Amino acid sequence: MKSGSRLERILAAGHFAVTSELGPPKNADPDNIRKKASYCLGNVDAANVTDNQTAIVRMSSIAAGTIALSCGVEPVIQMVCRDRNRIAMQSDILGAAALGCKNLLCLSGDHQKFGNHPQASGVYDLDSMQLIDMVRRMRDDKTFLSGEPIKDHEPRFFIGAAANPFADPLNFRITRLAKKIAAGVDFIQTQCIFDIDRFEQYMKMVVDRGLHEKAYILAGLAPVRSERALQYMKDEVPGMSVPDELIARMAAVKDKDEKMEEGIKICLEMIECVKHIEGVRGIHLMPVGWESITPVIVERAGLLPRPDVA
Amino acid sequence: MIVADRKPLDEILASIEPYKKIMLMGCGGCVTICFSGGAKAVELLASQIRMARNKAGSDIDIVECTPERQCEFEFIDAFKEQIASVEAVLSIACGVGVQTMNEHLAEGVTIPGLNTKFMGYPVEHGLWQERCAGCGDCVLQWTGGLCPVARCAKRLFNGPCGGSAGGRCEVDKEVECVWQLIHDRLEKLNKLENLEIVRPARDWRTSTNAGQRKVKFEEAML
Ligand code: SF4
Numbered sequence: 001m002k003s004g005s006r007l008e009r010i011l012a013a014g015h016f017a018v019t020s021e022l023g024p025p026k027n028a029d030p031d032n033i034r035k036k037a038s039y040c041l042g043n044v045d046a047a048n049v050t051d052n053q054t055a056i057v058r059m060s061s062i063a064a065g066t067i068a069l070s071c072g073v074e075p076v077i078q079m080v081c082r083d084r085n086r087i088a089m090q091s092d093i094l095g096a097a098a099l100g101c102k103n104l105l106c107l108s109g110d111h112q113k114f115g116n117h118p119q120a121s122g123v124y125d126l127d128s129m130q131l132i133d134m135v136r137r138m139r140d141d142k143t144f145l146s147g148e149p150i151k152d153h154e155p156r157f158f159i160g161a162a163a164n165p166f167a168d169p170l171n172f173r174i175t176r177l178a179k180k181i182a183a184g185v186d187f188i189q190t191q192c193i194f195d196i197d198r199f200e201q202y203m204k205m206v207v208d209r210g211l212h213e214k215a216y217i218l219a220g221l222a223p224v225r226s227e228r229a230l231q232y233m234k235d236e237v238p239g240m241s242v243p244d245e246l247i248a249r250m251a252a253v254k255d256k257d258e259k260m261e262e263g264i265k266i267c268l269e270m271i272e273c274v275k276h277i278e279g280v281r282g283i284h285l286m287p288v289g290w291e292s293i294t295p296v297i298v299e300r301a302g303l304l305p306r307p308d309v310a
Numbered sequence: 311m312i313v314a315d316r317k318p319l320d321e322i323l324a325s326i327e328p329y330k331k332i333m334l335m336g337c338g339g340c341v342t343i344c345f346s347g348g349a350k351a352v353e354l355l356a357s358q359i360r361m362a363r364n365k366a367g368s369d370i371d372i373v374e375c376t377p378e379r380q381c382e383f384e385f386i387d388a389f390k391e392q393i394a395s396v397e398a399v400l401s402i403a404c405g406v407g408v409q410t411m412n413e414h415l416a417e418g419v420t421i422p423g424l425n426t427k428f429m430g431y432p433v434e435h436g437l438w439q440e441r442c443a444g445c446g447d448c449v450l451q452w453t454g455g456l457c458p459v460a461r462c463a464k465r466l467f468n469g470p471c472g473g474s475a476g477g478r479c480e481v482d483k484e485v486e487c488v489w490q491l492i493h494d495r496l497e498k499l500n501k502l503e504n505l506e507i508v509r510p511a512r513d514w515r516t517s518t519n520a521g522q523r524k525v526k527f528e529e530a531m532l
């Protein structure tokens with residue numbers, strides 16, 4: 001075991017993993033995390049705690065992740081390169097490990113332009129690839145990035161990264177995944193999948209290169225409640241592929257509750273699909289602003305109870 | 311070349327407000343080429359200032375000049391006497407020119423009239439784009455000659471990020487994703503293998519955050 005995290009044990013044991021997302025609040029309220037953690041407890045193997053997602057200031061992912069941990073939910077601490085240099089990052093990595101966090105997801109981060117402080121200077125001392133490499137060195141080589149040894153108590157993380165099968169240039173996406181694996185990534189969570197066909201093509205290339213045997217790949221899925229949300233992602237989120245049929249399908253349902261049900265159904269169908277795609281080892285649910293739906297989806301997808309790997 | 315843009319007139323007027331006699335100094339170098347600080351720009355700005363001050367009822371005397379380059383002692387020394395006769399110099403050279411003036415002719419004060427933007431070139435008539443951030447450790451040899459430091463919004467060394475779509479940067483649809491360009495160019499050059507290597511963390515000491523940098527050319531030293 002690299003980290004001994006629950007997520008790692010689940011995947012190593014060959015179970016189909018389920019992770020979801022837990023967005024920290026825009027204030028200092030610990031109960032907000034506790035409430036969201038209650039939707040995760042027993043329903044997912046680990047929950048990603050986002051790091052100032054879309055560059056909007058929120059409670060620190062390490063602080064929020066520690067609160068989740070105290071509620072019995074294992075966090076995947078997200079860490080972006082936008083806000084901290086290598087000194088602050090390594091310091092936070094040590095801190096997160098000392099607090100009992102065992103999964104770390106390495107991201108470049110949404111550009112500060114999208115957030116509530118577009119005036120901020122972006123740091124980008126490292127990129128996500130270099131961050132992965134640094135976390136791996138701290139764990140496996142027991143050194144800081146500078147090469148200085150970490151004498152004992154090195155931080156041991158199960159290292160994650162994101163992959164976007166839908167961004168350009170398409171043929172390079174596999175190479176980039178291979179690079180992340182070479183840098184030291186253990187698991188991958190993909191960008192939200194709506195375009196199953198393209199995702200299947202992508203996974204085929206992944207399998208052809210044998211990459212599915214070098215890192216665990218979790219398919220990213222986002223339950224949505226309206227065609228507006230889908231249209232928004234299609235138009236405004238760069239590197240996102242949303243088929244028009246899906247938007248039309250949501251739009252055809254008029255009643256609000258039925259729409260919700262349709263959204264859940266779509267998500268369940270997607271889960272069924274990705275389960276059968278070679279190389280997919282689990283799902284990552286991203287119910288942005290709809291955290292309460294996680295237990296419903298996991299239950300109806302027949303993914304409960306979560307396996308015991310203690 | 312260094313590309314600069316004129317400051318808003320109101321900001322310029324505010325910064326020269328206390329003075330009755332100034333010199334307006336342009337530069338015959340880069341800023342002449344990008345129209346912000348050459349002899350013509352000096353003439354135009356001087357008349358704008360005169361008009362504004364006249365309207366405000368506080369006339370100003372402006373000595374106009376445009377040395378060949380404002381960033382070299384020998385060219386600015388030629389104006390020493392005139393400089394001594396004014397209360398302040400308003401410079402429409404880049405930030406380097408303004409500092410040369412302030413440090414070399416320390417008695418007088420020189421105020422910037424331009425915002426210095428970047429090093430780049432005109433990609434078309436009247437349109438300049440950034441190309442180099444002076445990072446001090448050039449990587450163009452493996453990027454197909456295109457710069458990720460100055461041109462990628464996240465200065466990635468292992469791009470493109472997940473936001474690259476249709477050749478555009480996630481930050482702005484008007485901006486090209488340089489990593490897409492790097493990819494395409496390397497593909498053309500049959501050098502895509504350059505992108506297979508994980509590029510290690512950069513040593514930024516060569517860049518701007520290790521204090522003021524120097525370049526020495528021994529042969530030229532007296
Ligand atoms: S790599 Fe550095 S030196 Fe080379 S063009 Fe880019 S910023 Fe300039």
Ligand code: SF4
Pocket residue numbers: 461462463464465466469470471472473474475478479480481486487488489490
């Ligand atoms: S879209 Fe391209 S240029 Fe923009 S931040 Fe990502 S890699 Fe850099």
